Amino acid sequence: xxxxxxxxxxxxxxxxxxxxxxxxxxxxxxxxxxxxxxxxxxxxxxxxxxxxxxxxxxxxxxxxxxxxxxxxxxxxxxxxxxxxxxxxxxxxxxxxxxxxxxxxxxxxxxxxxxxxxxxxxxxxxxxxxxxxxxxxxxxxxxxxxxxxxxxxxxxxxxxxxxxxxxxxxxxxxxxxxxxxxxxxxxxxxxxxxxxxxxxxxxxxxxxxxxxxxxxxxxxxxxxxxxxxxxxxxxxxxxxxxxxxxxxxxxxxxxxxxxxxxxxxxxxxxxxxxxxxxxxxxxxxxxxxxxxxxxxxxxxxxxxxxxxxxxxxxxxxxxxxxxxxxxxxxxxxxxxxxxxxxxxxxxxxxxxxxxxxxxxxxxxxxxxxxxx
Amino acid sequence: xxxxxxxxxxxxxxxxxxxxxxxxxxxxxxxxxxxxxxxxxxxxxxxxxxxxxxxxxxxxxxxxxxxxxxxxxxxxxxxxxxxxxxxxxxxxxxxxxx
Numbered sequence: 293x294x295x296x297x298x299x300x301x302x303x304x305x306x307x308x309x310x311x312x313x314x315x316x317x318x319x320x321x322x323x324x325x326x327x328x329x330x331x332x333x334x335x336x337x338x339x340x341x342x343x344x345x346x347x348x349x350x351x352x353x354x355x356x357x358x359x360x361x362x363x364x365x366x367x368x369x370x371x372x373x374x375x376x377x378x379x380x381x382x383x384x385x386x387x388x389x390x391x392x393x394x395x396x397x398x399x400x401x402x403x404x405x406x407x408x409x410x411x412x413x414x415x416x417x418x419x420x421x422x423x424x425x426x427x428x429x430x431x432x433x434x435x436x437x438x439x440x441x442x443x444x445x446x447x448x449x450x451x452x453x454x455x456x457x458x459x460x461x462x463x464x465x466x467x468x469x470x471x472x473x474x475x476x477x478x479x480x481x482x483x484x485x486x487x488x489x490x491x492x493x494x495x496x497x498x499x500x501x502x503x504x505x506x507x508x509x510x511x512x513x514x515x516x517x518x519x520x521x522x523x524x525x526x527x528x529x530x531x532x533x534x535x536x537x538x539x540x541x542x543x544x545x546x547x548x549x550x551x552x553x554x555x556x557x558x559x560x561x562x563x564x565x566x567x568x569x570x571x572x573x574x575x576x577x578x579x580x581x582x583x584x585x586x587x588x589x590x591x592x593x594x595x596x597x598x599x600x601x602x603x604x605x606x607x608x609x610x611x612x613x614x615x616x617x618x619x620x621x622x623x624x625x626x627x628x629x630x631x632x633x634x635x636x637x638x639x640x641x642x643x644x645x646x647x648x649x650x651x652x653x654x655x656x657x658x659x660x661x662x663x
Numbered sequence: 664x665x666x667x668x669x670x671x672x673x674x675x676x677x678x679x680x681x682x683x684x685x686x687x688x689x690x691x692x693x694x695x696x697x698x699x700x701x702x703x704x705x706x707x708x709x710x711x712x713x714x715x716x717x718x719x720x721x722x723x724x725x726x727x728x729x730x731x732x733x734x735x736x737x738x739x740x741x742x743x744x745x746x747x748x749x750x751x752x753x754x755x756x757x758x759x760x761x
Contacts, residue, residue, distance in 0.1 A: 327672060351722040351756040352672055352710040368676065368706045372714045 296618050297362065297660040298626055299343065300634055301330035304652035306345055308363040311647075315624055315638040318647045324366060325357065332399050332613055332656040335362075339407035340660050344369075344426060346397040346412075354396050356412075356426045369426030373397070373414055376433035382416060383445040392416045392436070399613060399656075401456035405463075413453035417444060417470040419482065432482035440473070440487060440504040447471030447507050447526075448572075454612055455511050459518045467521065467536060472497075472507035475523070477536050488536030492525060509552045510612040514561035522564050522591070524554040524612070529566055531591050542591020547578045553615035557640060558623040562590040565617075565625060565641060567610040576607035584627070586641050600644035601635065608633070613656035620661055628654025665696055665741075666751040673711070673754065677704040682751060691746035693725060694737040711754060726753040 294313040300306065305323025324330075325347045333345035343359040345366070354373065357366040379392035395415040403409035408425040418436050420429040444451060452471055459465035464481040467488075474489040487504050497505040507526035514520065523530040523539065527550050530539040543549035548568040557563035564587050570578045577583060582601045585594040608631035618624035625641050628634045632651040637644045667683040674680065685699045694717075701708045708714065711723050717737070719725070724733040728742045728750050744750035 349672070350759065351670075351720070352676075353713075353720060354709065355676070355706075371709045374715055 294620055295662045296620065296624065297335070297340075297662060298616075298634065298636075298647065299333045299335065299363070299656075299658040299660070300628055300651065300654060301333050301345070301613075301656035302628075302632070302652040302654050303329050306330040306333050306347075306363075307648070307651060309634065309647050313620055315618075315620075315636060318636075320648055321363065323652075324363065328355075329396075330655060331396060332658075334400050334402060334658045335660045336402040336407040336410075337404050338402070340662055342402070342407045342425075344400045344402060344410055346400055348396040354394070356397065356400075358426050370422070370428050373412070373418075373420055373429050374431070375418060375436070376431040380436070380441060382441055382451055383443060385446060387445070389442070392418075392441075394418075395450060398452045398454045399456055401458060404458055404460055411456045411458075411466070413456050413468065415450045415452040416446075417451045417453040417473060419453055419456070419468060421482070432478075434478070434483050435468070435476060435485045438476070438485045438487070443502075443504050444470060444473035445505065455508070457511060457513055457518075457521075459513075460515045461518050465518070465535075467511060467513070469508040469511050469523075471509065472526070473504050474506040475508050475511055475521075475536055488532070489539070490537065491532075491539030492523075492530065493528070494526065496526070510554050512554050512556050512564070514556045517561045520561065520590075522554050522556060524551050524566055526550065526572060529554065529591060542587070544587070544592035544594055546585055546594050547583075547596075551610075552612040553610055553627065555615045555617055555625070557625075558617050558619040559621065560588070560623075563588050563640070564590065565615065566594075567615070567627065569609060575609045580605050580607060582606040582608065582629075584625070584637075584641055584644075597637075597641040597644070599642065600637075611655055613658075614654050616657050616659040618659045618661045624659070626657050626659055628657045630654065664748045665691055665699070665745060666748055667696065667700060668751045668753045670754060670756045672756070673707060676706050676710065679704070684748075691741045692738050693732065693735065693741065696741065696752055697737075722757040722759055724755045724757055726755055727751065 298309040305326045307322035336342040345357040347355040356369040381389035384390035399413040401411040412420040455469035457467040519535045521532040531542045584597040608629035615627040630653045634647045
């Protein structure tokens with residue numbers, strides 16, 4: 293019988309939640325790395341028992357942990373993320389130059405085919421890759437060297453590369469997103485990159501239609517149609533039908549088009565999910581109601597999913613890496629909150645319930661569907 | 664023999680309990696002690712000093728003999744009592760947790 297493993301990164305450790313395919317009863321294992329911030333952990337699609345975790349803290353910096361037994365035991369891997377060449381400068385919040393400084397790993401994206409290959413998105417924004425299971429990391433410096441780096445500026449969380457999408461149909465194509473620079477694409481395995489932000493409009497930068505400088509919060513794709521991208525921007529939910537060459541807005545009837553995560557149903561490439569947040573200065577749901585919004589039309593027409601979610605006095609946030617789907621039939625949807633709840637829906641969002649309710653603030657949620 | 668006390672998170676990373684005792688063959692300085700510590704416990708590389716610059720991480724401090732040695736030069740001799748092993752060299756996480 294199929295089963296599900298939910299990997300949860302929190303401000304104070306990692307947790308592994310497991311259930312059978314019914315997704316009714318859950319075992320909670322953790323905390324792993326208690327007291328450390330776990331920005332992200334994710335399993336290898338090529339070897340589901342191989343997990344990678346980003347462990348960091350203000351005192352002792354960045355570590356990478358690797359498990360070969362689905363999170364039962366962990367071993368530290370390499371933690372040296374050295375920028376290639378002279379790091380240079382990006383913009384600080386006030387527009388002045390600020391030197392590139394490594395701070396932490398936001399996102400780990402294991403290769404679709406090789407369990408030893410992993411991409412790491414870091415702050416200050418850059419993309420690294422390991423081909424030896426995390427022992428050594430090399431920067432794919434063509435991204436920072438694209439030429440627009442001096443115009444990148446940090447979002448509220450820092451200048452972070454937070455999203456890495458590997459094209460399942462083309463191993464040389466990778467999409468990434470940076471707050472606040474925008475989305476970028478490589479078609480040659482990471483050697484050269486170009487910004488893919490045409491159609492984005494951001495009022496908080498001097499030129500709202502600039503090539504870079506947009507605060508992209510998250511992008512998502514469905515494996516069957518990797519040229520169709522969905523984006524939750526700082527404000528605006530966007531869609532591209534040409535691999536990011538152009539974007540158009542699909543916020544439609546959302547109560548707010550500010551938010552962080554966006555994800556795609558495992559079996560319906562036109563069904564997408566967002567969690568509207570009231571505003572960039574408030575970071576909680578409109579009207580104190582925690583609502584996931586689902587569009588079955590690839591955007592524009594949205595329905596509120598509320599059954600089982602708190603509909604009064606709820607003021608939590610859902611961060612960009614804290615939503616994921618499983619590939620069971622029917623599709624499960626999961627998200628974690630800044631209040632420490634992890635909610636699950638085993639029916640594509642129609643009904644929800646908490647798996648756990650009192651974890652530390654949730655940074656990330658990933659799901660593995662196991663045979 | 665130099666005695667080093669690590670904070671709890673770093674003891675857990677290195678899988679050690681209590682003090683670490685190191686043989687430092689050259690003059691006892693911060694750099695010599697940390698080099699020896701990282702050589703024995705490679706997992707600690709990057710957690711106390713920056714990988715590239717080798718500078719002390721901002722929220723790490725070094726104490727010994729009731730003195731704050733955090734701002735001493737890395738190659739300055741440590742106090743005689745540390746070099747002799749009668750007092751420990753303390754690696755401390757800065758008091759920044761609220």
